[in-house]
Amino acid sequence: MTETIPYDDLLTRYEPVLGLEVHVELNTNSKMFCGCPTTFGGDPNTQVCPVCLGLPGSLPVINGKAVESAIRIGLALNCRIAQWCRMARKNYFYPDMTKNFQTSQYDEPIAFDGWVDVEVDGETYRVEIERAHMEEDAGKALHMGGATGRIHGADYSLIDYNRAGVPLIEIVTRPVRGAGAKAPEVARAYVAHLRDLLRALGVSDVRMEQGSLRCDANVSLMPIGSDVLGTRTETKNVNSLRSVERAIRYEMTRQAAILDGGARVKQETRHFHESDGTTSPGRSKEEAEDYRYFAEPDLMPIAPSREWVEELRATLPEPPAEHRRRLQTDWGFSDIDFGSIVSSGALGLVEATVAAGATPAAARKWWVTELARRANEAGVELDELPITPAQVAAVQGLVDAGKVNDKLARQVIEGVLAGEGEPAAVVAARGLAVVSDEGALTVAVDEVIAANPDVAAKIRDGKVAAAGALIGQVMKAMKGQADAGKVREMILAKLT
Amino acid sequence: MGITADDVARLGALARIRLTEQECHDLAPELNVILDSVRSVSEVAGPDVPMATHAIPLTNVFRDDVVTPSLTQDQALSGAPDQEDGRFRVPQILGEE
């Protein structure tokens, strides 16, 4: 059992220093160096060609759109854009890499020296960006045999290279210091901020659960009063915002226990486990890898002209703080209502839902109440729910058209989340549409009035509020598939 | 100074070539002969000498972001030493997850 020490306790003696490396898969149509599609979920090895399979003789050609996205990301992160840079080969052997080198960038990143401000509990923290560079993704290995399906104990592996060559941008921070107890939250807020920014730029699907946004967290502890950075560990592929926070918090407590015991933290790669919130060691980095970087001779240098960069700068969305202010005004929300959207991490989702045709109020209602509840129950982030803003807008559209009522709409959402398809398909498959057949409704209304003469009498006497009891019974008789407003209208028409 | 048999073994590991101790011993002197004869390059390459470029300097050679036909799964796997369920089958991978 790994020893840890209480979080508040460690903060009296250590200052956490973080470094975050975020990998973003771009949503270009084609891969970084070839014309294969980048779509997720195709049959294995059907989105590959000689180039991304690394077949002998094949040559890469840079996807111009990926460079454009990289520059826009760099600008949005307040980076300087290189006037001239090259791709480089990072040489190491691994079966999910088809060429046994990754085409990346080394000492000439396309963007560098940037920053972003993130807010935690009303306080602003500046996270400095060291660099953002372009590279390519690797294939995916399935580990077969063995007991766990994990790599250790596997008998063999099966590799699908569909993902190999998908464009990636790696965004690397400078050491993040001075956040103290808030460090894990600052890290989470930073990743959330990147996610919103990238979504607003329209350059990535930013779906952490599908791996299109991945975070590696470097954590070290520095004794308070010291200036010497501690040995860091790198926790890999932390796949949700919650995990970013948990993984860092855990590493801090684990490392503090080691340091308190007078031992050294081992420099290594670690893996985060969602199930119990711990990390475990991976490959040891005591023996530093020698990647033998050199400029990729098969690709020509990239030299973005000042004009091009300025053209791209003009396409940037407004800075986040201004953007929030404008949305609140446009949507007419109170500080409290708007704050609830921001704090539940739904701003981008609500915005996209409004863009897809829903009113701000309806969009807010679904995301901040119903969907936030479901995300919470499922222990996932809002944007990890398998429903898109467009689908939420479509559900609201069904409500507005009187096809479903609120209660049925929640069932439609449940269906979409369960993977039953688009909202209209869920309505059809589950038979959820409200009954618009006046005949059946009239019969039900008449029966309920006949069965409740005393309530009917009250209504006739002008106590309209009593209609609620009858509406409830009609709805029950209709198994909920009726428009409550319509039922009320019919009852009142008959009794007043 | 020069390359020792140990260096050759380390380089072999980096280059993923299993070299026997004998091979390392045989290769070391051969490599030293080659390295001795190429060492002169560092004498002429002063800090003011620029790096070489393409004979016809080219920059910003980009493709349009257009999807082109991929290979079929059969074509992709046609050279595979081993395959299973449309995937390349490889021996167990040691290392990180």
Added chain:
Amino acid sequence: MDPLLTKPAHELAALMADGALTSEDLTRACLARIEELNPTLNVFLSVDAEAALEAARGIDARRAAGEQLGPLAGIPVGVKDNFCTTDHPTTCGSRMLDGWIPPYDATVVARLRDAGLVIVGKTNMDEFAMGSSTETSFFGPTRNPWDPDRIPGGSGGGSAAAVASFMVPLAVGSDTGGSIRQPGSVTGTVGVKPTYGGVSRYGLVAMASSLDQPGPCARTALDAALLQQVIGGYDGHDSASINRPVADLAAAATAQDLAGLRVGVVTELGGEGYEPDVLARFTEAVDLLRAAGAEVVEVSCPAFRYALPAYYLIQPAELSSNLARFDGMRYGLRAGDDGVRSAEEVMNLTRDEGFGKEAKRRIIIGTYALSAGYYDAYYGSAQKVRSLIQADFDRAFESCDVLVSPTTPTVAFRIGERTADPMAMYMADLCTIPSNMAGNASASFPAGLSSDGLPVGLQVMAPPMEDARLYRVGGVVERALDERWGGPLLARLADKEIAR
């Protein structure tokens, strides 16, 4: 031998255009010659007679139907075994790729097919193009038709020997440090390394990416020019490809004189270490240039002294990375997979068994040159030397239109003579390497025979994108020598029995 086979490609093409010859008959004659000599010379690693004849019949049918065909339609061609072909194995002369059939065609191969050339087979080469003698091929050495106990040059000894022994009128090669030109020189044929970026590398299995360049092998300057026009020109699959129209090289190859041409003799490429006969033939060739109207001067390119050492850092460094993909996971050889060993161990064993000694030697050198702590001293310095060589060329081309030198310091050496001495082997590329380092155009043309009756080559170097100048000089030298000898140099080989 069928006398038809001694004719240059452009004459054969004219006969076909006139209806006096079919591609099928010509292809049959080539296949018969291959069958006769391949057991002796080991030139072709694979031949598909049926496919070749079918392609030939297809061209004949299109011609019969009145279709307008390209100038080399129907001509049989050999392709070096490092160009990907969907209908032939592509082995690169290595056990690693024994039997591998790529799922795609190299651009050069696709262009040959589009132009109606008939691919008869794939030619032998040093393993992954590493060598100057075609002795490092896993499939055994190719022999020089002038003397089967001697090497045909390398790495493209197969393509050069195929053309020299009249198996095919044309072949395609690749030149990283001289692999087209040096075999051309020692087999008495024409070999051209176009400007880097002039012919697409897509589908050419890379040795050293910044140096590799495909090019033509032929018996005459005009044939080589016509072939370069077929395979050259812009290709969007190669980022280094130059997007400019290909000049009229065939017209240059038929130029009548060299009036107004300034020729520079590179002083660093000659003298000590060069065989006297090589220098004698070179001097005679320079006299011919002068006689044809050229103005000849001496030029000095001092950085050329460092070309060979710098090359032997850059080339192994790049190839160590390019050849990393051969690991037994996705294609080619997999060794030692017993169901227990890890992927890493299987990679180690595969690369040990799949690569020959020279490949391992260079991979290790390249790994060293790129490794932490040595990069600046080796790879980084070599890249700088490269710019010094470029600067020397730039300066020389300010006062000269072309530069000349011997192609290689010696005539064909004996098989086995240099295999134990890598540095001696590397010296064969002493004169050819500078043009790979700088990326300019360069070619070797026959310049006569040594006293032992072995071919000597004249190297001509032109500025980037001025490939036409090579053909102008080559064409004039060729006609002058033909006149002096009363026919092509290779005609002497046509009458000779080739046997061991």
